[in-house]
Amino acid sequence: MPNGKIIEPRVLKGFRDSMPENEIRKKAIIAKLEEMFSSYGFVPIDTPVLEYTEVLLGKGGGETDKQIFHFKDNGEREVAMRFDLTVPFARFMAAHLNELPLPFKRFHIDKVWRGENPQKGRFREFTQCDFDIVGVDNAEADFEILSMMDASFSMLGIQGYTFHIAHRGLFNAFLSHLGVEEKAVEILREVDKLRKVGAASVKESLTGITADEAKAEAVMRFITKDDQQEPFLETLQRLAMLAGGENEHTARMRKIYGYLESAHIANHFVYDPSITRGLDYYTGIVYETFLNGLDQFGSVCSGGRYNNLASLYTKQELPGVGSSIGLDRLMAALGELDSNMLGDSRAADVLVMVMDEELRPWYNELAAKMRGAGLHVDLYLPEGKKMGVQFKYAELQHIPFALTCGSNEHDAGKVTLKDLRSRETRQMVTLDEAVKTIKEGLA
């Protein structure tokens, strides 16, 4: 393979390697989220990274989106890499309807690819974390998704997070009441830009769309909360009045809110009528999640209720409610907040150092015993290296403890343990004592 020419080991624009420190933390966060989802009875699925372009985009490969990685495979099939986890899930539900329980509650945490121009914090390869409940349209399912979101953020140790929630049905009822329902899709897409472009710009666009400044003003009034502290149910009542009175949507919202109160988590939710989620398939609750003081990261968890997941692939109606966490963005935000929240990134709990090459079989035995006691144990492999080199190796990998044993320890059946952070040494103790000290030091 080598012909003398060295190839530059570069990666593609918008792609990146994940170094051990990042990957250890990412895996730990994913494991915690998976355990949380499993504790709610959600199950994992997986779908192919490559699918027929037609299946992913709902049309042939002619005018495919520039944002999608797509190509002709060796069998002349038009194929594309998945750009989200929702479309493959819809295809999956349609393909396996007869085998699956309904409601079906699944999670899927994996990579997706988009060809968009990389900006700060945006990549062409990134990890999404999706969870959905499909096959039931009621307040109980809406509450379960919200409850699981709250439990997940709380479990990650995040102190300040707020779920901004609204109801697409109520917004549509308002637009009907205002007599602009046929412009609903355009209007909600404009409103969705509010955070990005500001109120003045949105109002101008709305005036253009409705050709009626008074109506544009009415929409602005609906989506604006003058009092940010306005209690949830008061906002809801005010909006109901603007929309022509109470309806099924306000009733749904009240029921959901009742459950949130019973669960003592209502204080994490605000009714935010400016939330619409640009996509037109949402029909019920919609929400975005902001970490307090970290608005620059945008929403780290968004979603809502849709009335028909898989209409592209099946005639069976599949209502659902779901949510997606942008894992890379969440990790960036947590790192900004407090890097301790990302968890440890040590390569091992303890390094068994090699003071005497003759004692390797004993070092192997010590390592095996400590592994048996549940510790992560690295054993220094190169031969004949000085202590200083071995300490450097431990430091570079954030390994907090080292076992430094020579023939004295071996002959006495004891070990010597060094805490590499405090530089404290426990000389000639039993292996059990050393294990105990390490575990206490890590707790």
Next chain:
Amino acid sequence: MPNGKIIEPRVLKGFRDSMPENEIRKKAIIAKLEEMFSSYGFVPIDTPVLEYTEVLLGKGGGETDKQIFHFKDNGEREVAMRFDLTVPFARFMAAHLNELPLPFKRFHIDKVWRGENPQKGRFREFTQCDFDIVGVDNAEADFEILSMMDASFSMLGIQGYTFHIAHRGLFNAFLSHLGVEEKAVEILREVDKLRKVGAASVKESLTGITADEAKAEAVMRFITKDDQQEPFLETLQRLAMLAGGENEHTARMRKIYGYLESAHIANHFVYDPSITRGLDYYTGIVYETFLNGLDQFGSVCSGGRYNNLASLYTKQELPGVGSSIGLDRLMAALGELDSNMLGDSRAADVLVMVMDEELRPWYNELAAKMRGAGLHVDLYLPEGKKMGVQFKYAELQHIPFALTCGSNEHDAGKVTLKDLRSRETRQMVTLDEAVKTIKEGLA
């Protein structure tokens, strides 16, 4: 999006969905392997799925292999999906040499893609599990990889597995002694086919390659063990004699074997001189792993020592030793052996059934409390469904327990628990007692 036309929800040839039962088991096996690798001080990394074709193949995109998924992206770059985890790892090492500790011990468990024609049990998208130690060339590192392989297979509960191990250096020494060293690459590639095509066919090919039947016979004698029970060190001694005497390779093998004996795992290893691994970059130990009685699955874990991982990208020599588990193949083999070994596939430990819609807030509370006690709890979401429907839902998801509580239980502050496997019922017990019964029933 729907225009009335229904698109068939099909997947590409050689690709497949992973259903919850499979995905739950796969995740559990991966989690166990990751914990094992971490306990040896190995760290995870991740690399992009897409890379420059030139970087992955070591040449331009002109005559790329048919087995690779490659294409021009929207920026006219020649890109390809990774076809293994070794080449991206080599590129990663070269790119990050200055940031990484040496030796560097990493694992990487993820999907790779190959366009080969799908056969029984072969797919175009599959999961590899790689682990390598880079930056050190000694018996200690060789032993650590073998020891970790043994610990992993033992931990998975597999009773009968055998590591077939050989030494490429010793084989080359033999070929030199025989005077056919310039044909070494061709010869080892032929020998690698032994299991597939049989001895007669290999011998015929070898006669062609060496143009000397006596030499072909000598090679056959070297790679053939007449006595399958021949002890490891006796095989080694016999091969050393055929290769012209003891050398650095036999010394290395003896040292490794000494460590295996000290660790009491030598009985899982046989010296199998027919193992060569077709690829020419191996220079030291090579090995394949077979599950007893399941030869049809081939090797489920293979690898060896190479003297230069990243020569394509850097002039720094990076010797290493590594191994790759074919996870899909391993799971297929385990399922054939004893599906219990694949672990549980239940969607939850217990289903909270809904006997009375008015009691939903209490059911939510029961579910939350049981989650707090560490259980995986599903709560039935649809309204007004009969018990029979709810039991069916539990059964379809292999949920072993159900809480069946109405207003009697609620008013008494008790619960009723059903074991859905034995149909035993514990009526009017405390929630704590129910949790205890469930945990005992799952243990």
